[in-house]
Amino acid sequence: MEEQKERPAFRNLRIDTARYQYLGLWEELRIPPPLPPRRCHHSAVMIQNKMYIYGGQDVHIGVLGDLWVLNIDPSSSSNELWTELHPSGDLPGPLCRHSAISRGNLIYLFGGTNNSVENSSIYVLNTENLVWTKINPSSEQPPAIDSHSACFNEADNTMIIFGGYINGVHSNELYIYNIQANEWSRPNSQRKPDPRSDHSAVIYQNYMWVYGGSSESERLSDFWRLNLRNLQWELVQSEGISPGTVSGHSVCVCGDVMLVFGGIREIIKETNSMYTYDFSSNKWLMIQHETQIKDPLSPSEIENYRKLAKQRHTVQYSSKEESAKADLTKQRSAVVGAQTQGRVKGIVPHSRDGHSSIVFEGGMYVFAGDRHQMSFNDVYCYSIQEQVLKTPVAI
Incomplete structure (x- = not known):
């Protein structure tokens, strides 16, 4: 196995929001075709300098x-x-609203749905030989779950699953998969967050931190943490300007700060606002107001894309299935027109939910997502500045 290079550590990271500088911290990655088809509710993990994405859905194409x-x-x-x-191997097949974590050169994928059948299994991809393996645990596995969260707890080599939909009903159950022992457990707590889906969860130090999501009747704005030592929940009483009610957002941890980007607040009300939570001071800070920007596609391009998507459902795959898929992928890539390769500074991502974000070498990389039932396949990077913010200026 190739030895992974040690990455530079973040030191007491703060975000520089003074003097309206946040716009200049965004870059759009202009990448030439081939491009992945547009999608939302996919999974994304980082291994070394490579971002792996799997599955997802486009409302016009399917899962x-x-x-x-x-x-x-x-x-x-x-x-x-x-x-x-x-x-090759035991392919997971079409999936959206699943989760994935990385451990070394392995990707662990759990849950999700193809909008017909839900998945209750774990699939492991070896990124060196590109072979999928379906795991048969030595204990009873959880029911099928989608729209949940998953975190890798490096301290005890476990994958922690929380919330989501189980049999079409919101859940607040906690399931823990011990990778070494190949066993599932279902710990209980006297106090739990309300059932939810499309929330966020990250691990910082000895806690898993959960924010927002959707319940049966509303979107949520509560903030919880799970003590990973005794597996008991605590409601976090924080200070500052929090993201408020939101679901389908993304989160990243950089140093002592958690970044929350995007999400949806109500029907057809996606956002591209961004907030930070400082673990050490227990304070929230808004670092980017919702920013109105030009639609990434013109009305004619959107209509063309939807026509191509309808063709996807009329194709009868036979022995030429792979060729047909390849042709459609080329067509979908061509919709965006010719692209100039490179990074373009100062371009803020469009409002979106169901996207992914990961951190790599001082940058938060945002991929895909959905706005008003129009999915994206774009990539942006937000440069994280290691500057201590002494006197925040309102943006």
Whole structure:
């Protein structure tokens, strides 16, 4: 196995929001075709300098079962290219609203749905030989879950699953998969967050932190943490300006700060606002107001894309299935027109939910998502500035 290079550590990270500088911290990655089809509610993990995405859905195309990898190279944008991978083994098939974590060179995928059948299994991808393996645990596995959260707890080598939909009903159950022992457990707590889906969860130090999501009747704005030592929940009473009610957002941890980007507040009310939570001071800070920007596609391009999507449902795949899929992928890539390769500074991502975000070498990378039933396949990077913010200026 190739030894992973040690990445520079973040030091008491703060976000520089003074003097309206946040707009200049965004970059759009202009990547030439081939491009992944547009999607939302996919999974994304980072292994070394590569972002792996799996599945997701487009309301006009359906649920996807493809695997793509993006090579990220901040020092040379000409090396930043998408590649579709074709693994073998026990393929998970089309899935959306699933979760994935990475451990070494392995990707662990759990749950999700193809909008017809829900998945209750774990699939593991070895990124070195590109072979999928379906795991048969030595204990009873959880029921099928989708729209949940998953975190990898490196301290005890476990994958922690929380919330989501079980049999079409919101859940607040906690399931823990011990990778070494290949066993599931279902710990209980006297006090739990309300049942929810499309929330966020991250691990910082000895806690798993959960924010927002959707319940049966509303979107949520509560903030909880799970003590990973005794597996008891605590409601976090924080200070500052929090993201408020939101679901389908993304979160990242950088140093002592959690970044929350995007999400949806109500029907057809997606946002591209961004907030930080400082673990050490227990304070929220808004670092980006909702920003109105030009639609990434013109009305004619959107209509063309939807026509191509309808063709997807009329194709009768036979022995030429792979060729037909390849043709459609080329067509979908062509919708965005010719692109100039490179990074373009100062372009803020459109409002979206169901996207993913990961951190790599001082940047938060945002991929895909959905706005008003129009999915994206774009990539943006927000440069994280290591500056201590002494006197915040309202933006």
